[in-house]
Amino acid sequence: MSTFKSRSAPASPRPSSDAIFATGLRKSYGDKTVLDGIGLSIPAGSVFALLGPNGAGKTTAVKILSTLITADGGQAQVAGHDIAAEPQKVRAAIGVTGQFSAVDGLITGEENMLLMAGLHHLSKREGRRIAAELLQRFDLVEAAKKPASTYSGGMKRRLDIATTLIGNPSIIFLDEPTTGLDPRSRHNMWGIIRELVSGGVTVFLTTQYLDEADELADRIAVLSNGKIAAEGSAEELKRLVPGGHVRLRFTDPAAYRSAAAALREVARNDEALTLHIPSDGSQRELRSLLDQLASTGIEADELTVHTPDLDDVFFALTGDVAHPAQTEENVR
Numbered sequence: 001m002s003t004f005k006s007r008s009a010p011a012s013p014r015p016s017s018d019a020i021f022a023t024g025l026r027k028s029y030g031d032k033t034v035l036d037g038i039g040l041s042i043p044a045g046s047v048f049a050l051l052g053p054n055g056a057g058k059t060t061a062v063k064i065l066s067t068l069i070t071a072d073g074g075q076a077q078v079a080g081h082d083i084a085a086e087p088q089k090v091r092a093a094i095g096v097t098g099q100f101s102a103v104d105g106l107i108t109g110e111e112n113m114l115l116m117a118g119l120h121h122l123s124k125r126e127g128r129r130i131a132a133e134l135l136q137r138f139d140l141v142e143a144a145k146k147p148a149s150t151y152s153g154g155m156k157r158r159l160d161i162a163t164t165l166i167g168n169p170s171i172i173f174l175d176e177p178t179t180g181l182d183p184r185s186r187h188n189m190w191g192i193i194r195e196l197v198s199g200g201v202t203v204f205l206t207t208q209y210l211d212e213a214d215e216l217a218d219r220i221a222v223l224s225n226g227k228i229a230a231e232g233s234a235e236e237l238k239r240l241v242p243g244g245h246v247r248l249r250f251t252d253p254a255a256y257r258s259a260a261a262a263l264r265e266v267a268r269n270d271e272a273l274t275l276h277i278p279s280d281g282s283q284r285e286l287r288s289l290l291d292q293l294a295s296t297g298i299e300a301d302e303l304t305v306h307t308p309d310l311d312d313v314f315f316a317l318t319g320d321v322a323h324p325a326q327t328e329e330n331v332r
């Protein structure tokens with residue numbers, strides 16, 4: 001683990017552009033330390049994914065930041081308000097959906113929406129208008145008059161997010177928004193999340209799914225043993241684990257031999273006429289490789305960049321077995 005840069009709590013005051021800023025957050029239950037001093041800095045309008053296995057403390061982090069429970073230590077500001085000193089102001093600025101959904105199964109989808117509108121002190125007329133708009137937007141018009149308990153998993157999640165949006169939050173916490181959903185509903189949910197972000201909302205997402213973080217998040221933090229083991233964009237995280245390389249394929253044996261002689265650190269496959277060159281896949285390294293080839297007048301028939309995927313990162317950081325999966329990005 002020493003090869004990975006562990007991100008400690010940011011020490012400076014919250015930059016004003018951050019929607020969420022936390023430093024040294026701690027939480028224990030009995031002897032069990034769930035969060036052991038985590039720091040976060042999440043710019044407004046971005047998607048942040050907190051990634052971790054079952055029981056890593058993701059929900060605990062969401063509960064602390066959304067003021068449902070208090071931290072044992074550390075500080076955090078959400079939407080510019082201190083979570084300990086101004087919890088009401090934090091609550092007014094955020095929406096929370098997920099494992100502790102506020103949807104009431106005994107009443108209809110529409111009634112859930114109107115109930116929430118009442119909680120936000122909207123007039124009856126305004127409440128009806130916004131509820132109708134959101135039911136439409138979340139494709140729940142047909143189901144609106146049915147009890148929410150009859151909804152599918154995907155419909156319940158959509159209703160949950162729709163009720164949250166009644167308060168017009170600037171920050172939304174989505175705790176494992178796609179756990180248990182079928183692939184179509186998952187993709188549907190991803191579309192909804194992207195739409196929220198394009199409307200300017202900051203999204204704090206927890207997930208166990210690497211592809212979900214990869215797909216949606218601007219920045220990802222991997223939670224392991226109560227600490228943030230690494231943080232960065234999906235691409236930055238992928239560069240943390242070794243195994244990336246560039247593969248050059250040739251059809252002309254003479255060009256293949258010239259390239260093998262010209263390049264340093266190559267692994268040859270004389271039968272397949274391919275060369276593997278270790279690389280982090282960065283633009284700088286690719287340019288240097290292409291410059292070397294160009295200076296000797298050699299042209300490969302195919303160039304493929306192999307980067308480790310988030311699975312590799314995740315398993316490496318959380319101490320699980322190495323995962324052989326690799327992604328390929330053909331840049332021929």
Ligand SMILES: Nc1ncnc2c1ncn2[C@@H]1O[C@H](COP(=O)(O)OP(=O)(O)OP(=O)(O)O)[C@@H](O)[C@H]1O
Pocket residue numbers: 029034052053054055056057058059060061208
């Ligand atoms: N109220 C509580 N009392 C005691 N232990 C708790 C309590 N809430 C959470 N825990 C424990 O804290 C740890 C982290 O739980 P948390 O729900 O935050 O994890 P998570 O990463 O969200 O996992 P999951 O994906 O399973 O929900 C778990 O070991 C859990 O059992």
